[in-house]
């Protein structure tokens with residue numbers, strides 16, 4: 001056992017050496033590899049076939065120039081990425097992130113996580129991720145359109161419903177997917193809805209995809225609470241961010257009887273002890289594309305805390321839904337001290353390793369991103385199913401499917417954790433359960 005763990009440690013050292021400077025990727029790999037010791041004892045064939053080494057190396061990485069002109073006619077250059085990580089279970093699937101912080105290490109951490117997340121959904125999708133260091137904030141619609149068209153002019157040749165199917169992530173929502181879909185159609189002369197997900201409802205999109213990540217994460221937390229004979233009823237909740245995932249997390253929390261008292265953006269925190277007015281947040285963020293600070297213009301009783309730390313506010317349930325490493329060890333300790341009993345990650349890898357350890361040691365219900373936020377990509381796979389059959393399902397039918405998928409993911413993670421002697425540890429459950437299915441498919445496909 002110790003000998004096997006040493007081998008995995010060697011594999012991790014090799015990842016560090018082969019991918020210098022990609023700290024987020026290192027963090028995501030370590031979290032998975034740390035769980036695999038007991039797995040390779042049961043499955044020595046994974047070591048023989050070098051499954052772990054192969055899983056850590058993307059099948060294909062594409063990096064390209066994205067030139068475009070701003071409204072003043074000035075030429076701008078960004079960098080585009082698509083990392084096609086693993087296609088054992090289906091076509092590469094995963095979102096595109098447009099944010100100035102994007103570099104290869106971020107896209108690789110997201111693509112790596114996506115492999116196991118997509119496996120957990122039980123649907124036929126491989127793992128990939130892409131994006132650009134383009135910053136959509138403050139850009140006009142026309143600028144965003146020109147950027148998306150240039151981005152797709154390179155990316156289109158790598159996509160296809162059976163090859164690689166991107167969707168949204170930070171900075172990429174319905175507007176951006178629309179511009180990219182239009183350019184793909186124009187270049188290829190094919191109306192191929194299955195090439196992107198998160199499309200508009202009149203041109204191949206699925207009902208519930210917009211809500212899916214937030215709703216799914218909340219369903220997951222609801223299952224964790226149920227497993228402890230508890231519920232959202234009467235719970236005070238924090239949801240960081242105020243984008244797509246945050247908004248629909250807040251909506252479902254309220255539907256399930258909880259009260260969300262704070263959300264945020266990268267400038268500050270809104271604290272409304274009466275419970276957040278979600279219609280106003282949707283108006284500010286989805287319609288007007290403004291800052292969350294504007295909330296206090298209508299609700300004078302609410303507090304705006306510039307540069308505030310949302311995790312300092314006492315709560316029972318915390319759902320980080322903004323970005324990676326937004327909860328550090330100190331924040332995790334504060335949450336636990338203030339009585340937080342459940343954390344469900346809408347964002348990808350929002351808790352640092354120190355924070356994760358604090359949650360696990362405190363034995364609170366902690367749902368890691370690759371399990372808790374899998375509802376978004378799962379509903380993307382449902383969108384692909386509808387596109388393939390030229391069908392469109394009702395809201396109720398699709399939401400029920402999403403809820404069933406989240407209940408299943410929760411059960412699989414819960415049971416896997418028990419099987420491997422770590423009851424209640426959803427990190428271990430998610431990593432092992434997600435990994436085994438991919439590893440078995442890789443063994444079956446031979447050395448490729």
Ligand code: NDP
Nearest residue numbers: 169170171213241242243244245265266322323347348376
């Ligand atoms: P959006 O772009 O809609 O919203 C992002 C929100 O997070 C904004 O409020 C933004 O604030 C805040 N934020 C982003 N980056 C930072 C940062 N570096 N520091 C502080 N705040 C930040 O993105 P989504 O809601 O789609 O994504 C949120 C998270 O959920 C991400 O981690 C994403 O990977 C994950 N996710 C998304 C899925 C989806 O379907 N969209 C599926 C699964 C996971 P500001 O406007 O100030 O930048």
Ligand code: 2IT
Nearest residue numbers: 094095167169376377380
């Ligand atoms: O991180 C994620 O799972 C997403 N951004 C959604 C990916 C998708 O293909 O719907």
